[in-house]
Amino acid sequence: MSTHETVVSLSGVDVHFDTESGINPFTDSETVRAVDDVDLEIDEKDVIAIVGESGSGKTTLGKTAVGLQKPTSGTVSYRGQDVWKARKRFSNPEIPFSEIRRSLQIIHQDPESSLNPHKSVRSSLEQPLKKWQKGLGPEDREARILAMLQKVGMSPPHDYAERYPHQLSGGETQRVALIRALLMNPDLILADEAVSALDVSLRVEMMDLMLDLQDSFNTSYLFISHDLSNARYVAEHADGYLGVMYLGELVEFGPAKEVLKNPQHPYTKVLRWATPSLEITDETEPPVRKIDIPDPVNPPSGCRFHTRCPYATGHCRESAPESRSADVPEHRTACYRIDEHSDYWDAEPLEGAHVDR
C-alpha cells in the first residue's frame, strides 16, 4: 500500500450476531456470520470502496472499521491503539476513546434521518465546532460554516444556513451531512451508500465533492455501495482500493483499476454484469445459477458462492479457498480458479455448473 501511515487496521475480524429464536426459549439460537475473518488496512488519504449485495455484511464491516460495532473476535485499531480497549474504563489508552470517536466519522444513506429536523443547518453545523474547537469564537464559527456551505455549492450560504432539513433537497441534505462530518477533522469517513439515494445525475456531483474535500481535509474514505459504478468512480479517481464482499467474506480485494480491469472472482464478474453499461448488448441471462442470495444465517459450506457460481465443482463445496494473489501481489482473491494446481480442476462440476479453463 502507500507510504502513508495506517489509520485504521482490522485484523482477523469476525462479527457474529446471535438471532433470537422467537418466543420459544428452548430452541437453539442461530448465528449470523455478518463478517467472517476480514483483514483490512486503511491508510491516510486512502479510499477503499467495498461492494456487495444486501446481506453481504458490507455495512457491518464499515461500522466495525469506525468503531461503532464491536467485533466478536479479532482487533480493530486506530493508529496502533486498540479501539475497544481504549473504550474500557481505567484502561489509560495512549489515544483516548473520545479522540478516536472524533476521528472516525460516518455519513449515512438516508441523510434526512441524521439531521435533527428541529434544528437549522447552522445549528446542526455549530455543534461539532463548539465541541471540538473550543477556541473558535462565534464569529469565526459562523465564518467557517458559511465558507463550507459556499464551498459545497450551497449558495447563498446565509440563506442555506437558516434552512431546516425539510427545506433542503436530498442532495443538499447529503452535502450538509458531509460538511458536518468534515468539521470534526476526521481521519476516516465511512460513507455508507452515501450517494445511492440520490438521482443518477446527482451522484457524480456528490462524489466529485467528496473527492475534492478529501484533498483539503486529508481524510480517508471507506465507501460502501452496492453499485459497482459508484464504487469505481470514487476509488479509481483517488487511486484507491476496491473490495468485494460476499456473505461476510472479502472474496476479492485490490487496487480498484486492477480489480475492475482484471476481475478474478466469478462473483466480481457477476457484479460487473449486473452494472448496466451504456452499450447495446444482447447478453441477458444472469451469469449465476441462482439469482437469490442464500440466507446468511446458514451460509453454504466451503466457498460460500458455490451455490450460485457458474463454475463451481465438488471441491468448492467441500472446502473454502484461501485468499491469495495471482499476478499482482496487492490483488487478492479467494477462489480456486486462480490456482492452476488446485484440486478444483479435477473435481466434478456441480449441477448446472461447468468448468472451463
Added chain:
Amino acid sequence: MSNQEALDPTASSTDPILEIRNLNVQFEMDRGTSRVIDDVDLDIHRGEIIGIVGESGSGKSMLASSLLDAVVEPGVTTGEIIYRSPDGESIDVLDLSEEALRKFRWEQISMVFQGALSSFNPTMAMREHFEETLEAHGYPVGSGMERAANLLSDLYLDPDRVLDSYPHELSGGMKQRALIALALVLEPEVLVMDEPTAALDLLMQRSIVSLLADIRDKYDLTMVFITHDLPLVTKLADRIGVLYAFEFVELADTESILREPAHPYTRALLNATPNLDAPLEEMRPIEGSAPDPVNVPEGCSYHERCPLATDICRDQPIFEQVTDTQAVACHHWEDIDEIPLTTEVDQ
C-alpha cells in the same frame, strides 16, 4: 406543448394500445398552480416495452398514475387516454366510472410500484393475496392459481415455497418478483411499472429486467417501465422517452437514445451517468438544478441549463421528427454534436 399537431411523430406503428393526448395533471397550491404533467402526447404500441426516464420531480410517477386515472387528490387529470382493447373496443380511461375503473385496473392495465414491502398485507400468506385478487375480480381460483404458479416459476421463484410464505419471510427481491406475478395474474394487456427495482441490489435489478423481457414475449404484454435509471432501462426497452420538467423532450428507439441522442438534456444525462467503461474524467454532472413545478421557465424548460441555448429558446420548441424513429423538442437539435457524447467506448 402548445402545438396540437405534434401527435407523437414516432408512432409509426398503426396499432397503438394506448393513445395519450393533451394529458395534463395539475395541483392547485397556495403558491400557484403546479403542473406536474404538461400537455403530454404519447402513443404506446401494442407489444412494446417503452422506458420512461426522468429525474426526481420530472413528473414520471404522475404519468404512471394517470395511465390508470389514479392521481391522488387534489390532483386534476385532464386530456384523453384512449385504451384499445384486443377486440377493437376503445375506452377513454379518464371517463370510466369508479366501478368500471376498478375492473379496468388489474384486468386491462396493471401496475407495480416501487415499495413492494408495503404492497402486501403482513398478516396474509402470499397464497391468500393471489386468491383474494382472483376472487375480487370474479376469476376462477383454480386456473388462476395455476397461472400464478407458472408466473412465479417464470420469475425464478419456487411457487410452493413462496405461496406458503408470509411477506416478512421473503427477501426484497423475492417480494418484488411476487408482486410482478400478482400484477399479471388477471392476464392484463399492459403492465405499468414505476421504479419496480429501485430499492433492490443491482444484481437483482438486472436479473429482474432480463426476466421481464422473457415474460413480455411469453405473455404478449405491453410494458411501460418508469425509472430514473437510464442505463438499466436500455437493457429492456424498445423505445425510451425522456421526461424533463413534466414533458417529453425526446422519444426514440433505444439505440438512437444511446448512440445519437438529439436533445441536450439527454446528452447531459448520459454524460452524468456513472458507469464502468467510460473514461472517468469525462463523466460530469449536469449544471444547474431541475425547475420548480410552479415556476417552469418559459419556452424550452431546459434553456436555463442548456449550453446551446439562444434567444429562440424562450419560445416553446415543437416536438419534431428527426428520423423515422426519433423525435425531439429542441430548437438546436441539428447542432447537437457541439455537446460531445462521452459514453462512447472504444471497442
